[in-house]
Amino acid sequence: MGTAALSGPPVTQKAGEPESFWDNYGYLLSAFWVVFLIFPVLSIARSGLPAGLTILGYGLIACFAATYLQAFYRFRSGLGRSTNGHPGAWPFFALLLTLALAGIPLLRENTLSYGPFIISYAAYLLSQRAMWWITSTTLVLSVCVAFASGQVEEFIFLLCILVVLAIGNALNITLIRSGLAADDLRLDFAVLTEQDRMARDVHDALGHSLTAVGLKAQLAERLLDTDIEAARSELQQINALTVEAMDSIRVTVGGLRRTTLGEELSLVRAALDDAGVRTVLIGDAGDSDPVRSTALSWIVREAVTNVLRHAHATTCWIRISEGGLSIEDDGDSLAGSHEGHGIRGMRERARLQGARCEMGASEHGGTKVELSW
Template sequence: MKQAPPAPEAFWVRYGWLLAAVWIIFLIYPINALATSGVDAPRKIVGFGLIGVFAAIYLIAFYRYSGHMGREPNGMVVLHFALLIAVALAGVPLLGVNTLSFGPFIISFSAYLMSARWMWWTSALTFGTAVAVAVVGNLLSELLFLICLLLVLIIANAVNATLIRRSIAADALHQNYTILSEQERMARDVHDVLGHSLTAVSLKAELAERLLDADVEKAREELRQIRALTQEALDSIRTTVGGLRRTTLQEELRSVRAALQDAGVAAVVTGDAESLDPVRSRALSWVLRESVTNVLRHAHATTCWIHISPDALSIEDDGDSLAGHHEGHGMRGMRERARMAGANCEIGASEHGGTRVGLQWG
């Protein structure tokens, strides 16, 4: 099976906290305000301690929970957010209006670690508080830079957070599509393997049943071949599920000729299967398997013509045509395999009266 693609938020999980750490430089404003204030040394120590605790909570939260970007916040994220608010409020008696310097960190926390709803509410409340303090306290000139910084940060965070969320959603959608494609591939592989093998087993079982009264030794030989076919089918299923199956056209050609012979259908093969490159050989082998399985199941044919060339494959029969029949899973699978291999698959009427399946490159 193919290795699962990396998680869409892998980059943010690994390096998001480093991007957050860059903004720690803005804590220079409350540090400078506290250092130049007239409070005594013990209170300054407490104030510096609160700033350090604030920075630690901020960085630890980004380090641990960056992978929550684009999701509803869990309890631990909300707890860290509440601690940030509590530490900021505890600094009001020491920092005064400079407590608003914690605003950019609180806004960024809500933008990147919480949902869009939290981001907008937090941004609005923080910005509104800063404007209110500036107007009421007549501190517009002192806080103008911070207010402008908060406004720019709100816009930048909104844009970045929206882009990141959309990118994560797009990557998640692509990952789901990859998983569905892999599941469809496995379904086609299992269908092709079991369809052919069970058809051959059914034919041999019927032949063995007819031979029981006439030729016991031949019936026993058919039963031995049935056992071998079932074992081969089991092996094929295991390798198919593991994504390791690499059937070549030569191998498949030997298998389908034997199956046609057991069913009493003459096989006319032209062309050289060994001259094909591995990629085309594998694609052709699956189409050959499915086509011959359909001949054995539905066509009631007496002859099957198989023509192989370096850039094409055709399988025709003289049995029942497809007129009036809907295209089933097997035919859709053949078209899909051809498309994935860069070829075109055409299914229609044969000049021999039955059905023709043609695979063509170029």
């Protein structure tokens, strides 16, 4: 039986995956600090300024809030992730400082109310060096202004907020970047795992076939002068081995392409049909855990490839449920046989997903691969 070519995704590729909740909605946390603009608003309201200056003060505060929120929204992807910050965030920061400084004649010492915004902006959108410099400068200036104005008691609450915020931002940024470092390590491990799988698959696909081709070619050469029919038979076997090796290469190289579980099921069904194996699909791809779709696709592809290569089956059953999936056939049972790289690869993929992969005898006489979590 020839081996049909299957294709599907490795775990190492992340293109097209949805962004995280933090990427999409992390900027909304910036809106929380807008509450603290109540202090400059109250300061303007109680200042007794002429109507024109009062309107100007409110306008400056509104522009500050709008600039702050717009910057966080525009640069919402990857907040706090890069030690270099967002290059495009500096013009917004300059505008925020300009608006804050412009309000000094109206707000006077209450301009310190902008401190939490300045510190948070620097922490999440500017470089790490800028964050420390701006945070420390803001804290020092706030303390100096509080003592210079003789209103330490009035500003003690704001000073405490600034200190807590500075520490909280530093811890949060550290956690975000530590998480990114862990993600990078997992990705590197996945890449190494995929490279190891590719090396094993190429060895499995070509090692035996090329060795057999070489031996049969030598035998055919010796038989040419003594037994033409035997030589022709050897050449035909060489041709079959070559086709099988090419199919195996397609399987291996095809594994570099990404598919969803639903797409993978369509591919394996087509491959089984081409090989004359009837497919019985029980359940739906939508019944499985979407988070595990990539790993499930790979395991389905590997299990069906084993059916096509080794089982000599007439029917293949694929069952999908919320708790896992199974692939079984009615061909030659592989249960109890030597555990090859493909089976070990399936177990490893399952383990990385917090699942368990077992292989045993099928009630239909062949092999059953079962994944559960």
